[in-house]
Amino acid sequence: QSALTQPPSASGSPGQSVTISCAGTSSDVGAYKYVSWYQQHPGTAPKLLIREFSQRPSGIPDRFSGSKSGNTASLTVSGLQADDEADYYCVSYAGSRWVFGGGTKLTVL
């Protein structure tokens, strides 16, 4: 099972918006609603940001939003803050297996 495709890096200035894509196939992202996004700061465990493409768990700011179009999911971070600088990963259910994206390093300029 190939990994989902994410851009290695993304950047934006404080207050701006950035969108990170997660490209899959009709066997994973396109087949199920179970795509979630995780934020990972250096040396810490991943943290759930978005589940089921666009649902935010309680406690996650509405600056974080998710969407899907075809076989591609996207995460948008609005109103960038310094603490948003981290690695972001998408993951999709793929029928008895799970496939992660390669990760995107978000830099706040």
Added chain:
Amino acid sequence: QFHLVESGGGVVQPGGSLRLSCAASGFTFNNFAMHWVRQAPGKGLEWVADMTSDGTTKYYAESVEGRFTISRDNTKNTLYLQMNSLRPEDTAVYYCAKHDSGGVWGGWFDPWGQGTLVTVSS
């Protein structure tokens, strides 16, 4: 507050074995499926294995199938990962993560433990 604590990592020679543990607290462990996910140094996340809440169904990544075994003891609120025939490419931080339901069909990973480092080297 859900809490997961991994242990059992360390340095092992190629071909060796290691058993990881993940102690759960703050939730009814036997109601939830569980996952193992790993992260090689400086690399991305890779799903390793999962198991249903009752332990009857398990799935593995192709990279570990036949070498790793996931198990759980619901009386001890603990998840395990037995790793045999270890290879240098298995070197990674291993995280356990709680699934959102008892089955492993769909869902998400939340929360994650802090991870335990496994180093396979001679």
